[in-house]
Amino acid sequence: MKTLTSLGLLLAFGGAQAAPQTVDCGRLLDVKAGVWRERVSITVDNGVVKSIAPMSAAAGNIDLSAYSCLPGFIDMHVHLTGETRKEAEALRAALTHNPADTAYRSVPYAERTLKAGFTTVRDLGAGDMLNVALKQAIASGAIPGPRMFTSGKTIATTGGHGDGSNGLSTTFGRAVGAEGPDRGVINSAEQGRQAVRARYKEGADLIKVTATGGVLSQARNGQDAQFTDDELRAIVSTAKDYGFRVAAHAHGAEGVKRALRAGVDSIEHGTLMDDEAIALFKKHGAWYVPTISAGRYVADKAKEDGYYSALVRPKAAAIGPLIQATLGRAHKAGVKIAFGTDAGVFPHGDNAREFAYMVEAGMPPLEAIRSATLSAAALLDQSSNLGSVEPGFAADIVAVSGDPLRDISVLQQVKFVMKAGVVYKQP
Structure with missing residues (x-):
């Protein structure tokens, strides 16, 4: 793809930057390993995933503890x-x-x-x-x-x-x-x-x-x-x-x-x-x-x-x-x-x-x-930015009820959508 300038990076991944926040997931699909990570907290800052740790369930966190989270x-x-x-x-x-x-x-x-x-x-x-x-x-x-x-x-x-x-x-x-x-x-x-x-x-x-x-x-x-x-x-x-x-x-x-x-x-x-x-x-x-x-x-x-x-x-x-x-x-x-x-x-x-x-x-x-x-x-030549929920990647997170590895149709009923740290849909 074309080399992205600083303006290009803003247009591709930017817009207004979201405030730091934490998303608590009942489980998170590690698409690279092909396994679920149970009860994790995803810290997001400036539109990017900063860390993934055991669930903190702190006040003010986005509560998706009843849902399965995946990359956007x-x-x-x-x-x-x-x-x-x-x-x-x-x-x-x-x-x-x-x-x-x-x-x-x-x-x-x-x-x-x-x-x-x-x-x-x-x-x-x-x-x-x-x-x-x-x-x-x-x-x-x-x-x-x-x-x-x-x-x-x-x-x-x-x-x-x-x-x-x-x-x-x-x-x-x-x-x-x-x-x-x-x-x-x-x-x-x-x-x-x-x-x-x-x-x-x-x-x-x-x-x-x-x-x-x-x-x-x-x-x-x-x-x-x-x-x-x-x-x-x-x-x-x-x-x-x-x-x-x-x-x-x-x-x-x-x-x-x-x-x-x-x-x-x-x-x-x-x-x-x-x-x-x-x-x-x-x-x-x-x-x-x-x-x-x-x-x-x-x-x-x-x-x-x-x-x-x-x-x-x-x-x-x-x-x-x-x-x-x-x-x-x-x-x-x-x-x-x-x-x-x-x-x-x-x-x-x-x-x-x-x-x-x-x-x-x-x-x-x-x-x-x-x-x-x-x-x-x-x-897309974006393997270091998109396609996975991990530190350094764009904070693109979706959540569904149920287990899509057992019933793929649950992906047709997305309950939560975050793109670059901004929430656009929630339960």
């Missing part, structure tokens, strides 16, 4: 500046909403996500610099929300998944403007380099490319490869020059493999990956971010008349149901997996359902939790 969760694939809606409603919004309208509507999405226990997210695509602005508003303390790492505008090819003019008439397509590198639409290796530099200029933290077609774009195919090898190599090599990691949306096997050979850091969705793709994941050390929740949601909505357009509906019905089984294969093969949901494709705040879907696919509960803590932090 990290969702590696969200879109906080939008949310699913029926086709007719989406079209009306596209024609009538200005960027300011979209920005205001994103505020409750961010708060719902935080209060669901997700203290950090990776936002993978929004136009008009909306996700960059939302990140800065949250970091300054102006609005509540998770800590954000953003890709700015997705990089796509003409007509590809992420081209904002797809499906529009020529009149409205012209109104969108001549798509080009500044707007994240490229058609050559050189334009790919320009698009990366444009994301750097607008304040992105990473790069996202749409290596294949997508489910919800107004285009015929949801799985075809949409970048040439030289375009992908140019984007990845330029991204590395700027300290960016690269996430690649990809459903079809050929697009997955091209992206992995080019050196991307993560594949999002990966629905139709084959054995060769799995071998490339392991060869290159890339991460897989499954987004089962989105797949399940679009498959269900494809059965509802009028929810998706005639172009989208068959793709949602065909691709959506496959992601969960793909995760099971990838996990069994030893591919590195980081938690991600594609929230926005389904309602924000329901992110924790992904844990149950991962367990259904064959991941043990502890591994599912690690995917949203230690693994996600590693993919």
Whole structure:
């Protein structure tokens, strides 16, 4: 990731600093050791965990003695500046909403996500610099929300998944403007380099490319490869020059493999990956971010008349149901997996359902939790700051009733949320 300056550290981890306090936990999950620490007190100062000791139960402490505490969760694939809606409603919004309208509507999405226990997210695509602005508003303390790492505008090819003019008439397509590198639409290796530099200029933290077609774009195919090898190599090599990691949306096997050979850091969705793709994941050390929740949601909505357009509906019905089984294969093969949901494709705040879907696919509960803590932090290059409750780490703490190692569904009912020492939700 880009080197964080003092201002960058404030924006990534800061906002107003909380007063020193102590949190008493009935038990705390040590995600590294995979064991519960019983009856502990966590001392927090200046937004950071200072110490963990046997429970003191002193007056003034935050009393979570009846709860199980865990690190705040990290969702590696969200879109906080939008949310699913029926086709007719989406079209009306596209024609009538200005960027300011979209920005205001994103505020409750961010708060719902935080209060669901997700203290950090990776936002993978929004136009008009909306996700960059939302990140800065949250970091300054102006609005509540998770800590954000953003890709700015997705990089796509003409007509590809992420081209904002797809499906529009020529009149409205012209109104969108001549798509080009500044707007994240490229058609050559050189334009790919320009698009990366444009994301750097607008304040992105990473790069996202749409290596294949997508489910919800107004285009015929949801799985075809949409970048040439030289375009992908140019984007990845330029991204590395700027300290960016690269996430690649990809459903079809050929697009997955091209992206992995080019050196991307993560594949999002990966629905139709084959054995060769799995071998490339392991060869290159890339991460897989499954987004089962989105797949399940679009498959269900494809059965509802009028929810998706005639172009989208068959793709949602065909691709959506496959992601969960793909995760099971990838996990069994030893591919590195980081938690991600594609929230926005389904309602924000329901992110924790992904844990149950991962367990259904064959991941043990502890591994599912690690995917949203230690693994996600590693993919963010934040392993020394996030993903664990221990001295020196950001004071991101959530609490639930019950034992998620026995019943993963309890993570869908978070009772307490602290981010960087600030309490946003409590019993």
